[in-house]
Amino acid sequence: VQLQASGGGLVQPGGSLRLSCVASGFTLDYYAIGWFRQAPGKEREGVSCISGTDGSPYYADSVKGRFTISGDNAKNTVYVQMNSLQPGDTAVYYCCRGACTTPVSQGTQVTVSS
Numbered sequence: 001v002q003l004q005a006s007g008g009g010l011v012q013p014g015g016s017l018r019l020s021c022v023a024s025g026f027t028l029d030y031y032a033i034g035w036f037r038q039a040p041g042k043e044r045e046g047v048s049c050i051s052g053t054d055g056s057p058y059y060a061d062s063v064k065g066r067f068t069i070s071g072d073n074a075k076n077t078v079y080v081q082m083n084s085l086q087p088g089d090t091a092v093y094y095c096c097r098g099a100c101t102t103p104v105s106q107g108t109q110v111t112v113s114s
Contacts, residue, residue, distance in 0.1 A: 005020070022077045048067055
């Protein structure tokens, strides 16, 4: 049972990235998958999550209107499309299942800088 996150990179302010979270060892149909981020010197921040049963999304206020989470159960993958990125979005991003205890993916670095 594991999650693999990818898609991070360096982008200029106002740019976009799409992160992917591929699940293996379980199917997404019955689990919520979430994304959180952690920047140096800051506490972990929940960003978004999506229900595996009905696809209903949740967004933190800091990303609402800019990030869109979606799931492809056939590919066992959850995506987060990040638009209008700002320097404050710079962090290592992780995806996790349910209450985010286990499994948790390795991180993918997102850097927003000019």
